[in-house]
Amino acid sequence: MRKVTLILSLFVLLAISVPVSACGTEDAQQIKASKVENATFEGTLVCMGCDLKKAEGVRSACKTSGHTYAIKTADGSYINLLENEYSADLIQGGNYSNKSIKAQGNYFAKANMLDVKSFTVDGKAKSWCGHCSKMDGCMASK
Numbered sequence: 001m002r003k004v005t006l007i008l009s010l011f012v013l014l015a016i017s018v019p020v021s022a023c024g025t026e027d028a029q030q031i032k033a034s035k036v037e038n039a040t041f042e043g044t045l046v047c048m049g050c051d052l053k054k055a056e057g058v059r060s061a062c063k064t065s066g067h068t069y070a071i072k073t074a075d076g077s078y079i080n081l082l083e084n085e086y087s088a089d090l091i092q093g094g095n096y097s098n099k100s101i102k103a104q105g106n107y108f109a110k111a112n113m114l115d116v117k118s119f120t121v122d123g124k125a126k127s128w129c130g131h132c133s134k135m136d137g138c139m140a141s142k
Contacts, residue, residue: 034108034109034110035106035107035108035109036106036107036108036109037106038104038105038106038117039104039105039106039107039114040102040103040104041071041073041079041102041103041107041114042071042073042074042100042101042102042103043071043072043073043074043079043100043101044071044072044098044099044100044101045069045070045071045072045090045093045096045097045098045099045101045121046069046070046071046072046078046097046098047062047067047068047069047070047093047097048068048069048070048072048078049061049062049067049068050062050067051072067093067097068091069081069090069091069092069093069096069097071101071103071114078112079103079107079112079113079114080111080112080113080114081103081113081114081116082108082113082114082115082116084115084116085128085133085134085135086105086115086116086117086128086135087114087115087116088135089126089135090103090116090119096121099121099122100121100122101119101120101121102119102120103116103118103119103120104116104117104118104119105117105118118135119135
């Protein structure tokens with residue numbers, strides 16, 4: 001018990017003594033620069049686990065844990081989708097799996113994450129409808 005207490009005390013002392021610069025002006029500018037508003041990504045909506053299993057032989061657990069959908073761009077990169085009501089249909093895959101997609105939203109480079117505002121699949125545009133409280137096509141054309 002004494003060893004555990006001693007180790008925990010050392011970690012606390014180290015944490016306190018490390019200078020914190022996250023609130024500095026330079027870091028705040030870097031964080032702000034990592035956000036790209038109204039970014040557009042085009043590619044194919046794929047399950048990353050299944051896609052990497054085919055291409056790289058990774059040990060994905062999609063059958064037991066569920067699929068994790070992302071946009072795979074022409075250069076083979078994956079753009080992750082922030083999980084919220086705007087991206088729910090895309091993250092679940094469903095009718096959009098392995099289809100061409102063009103998605104717009106705020107992109108957070110440090111997290112490689114797109115906060116989807118709207119998307120187009122098979123020529124059908126979807127955007128958030130406050131009246132319907134879901135992503136649909138009723139407001140996309142207006």
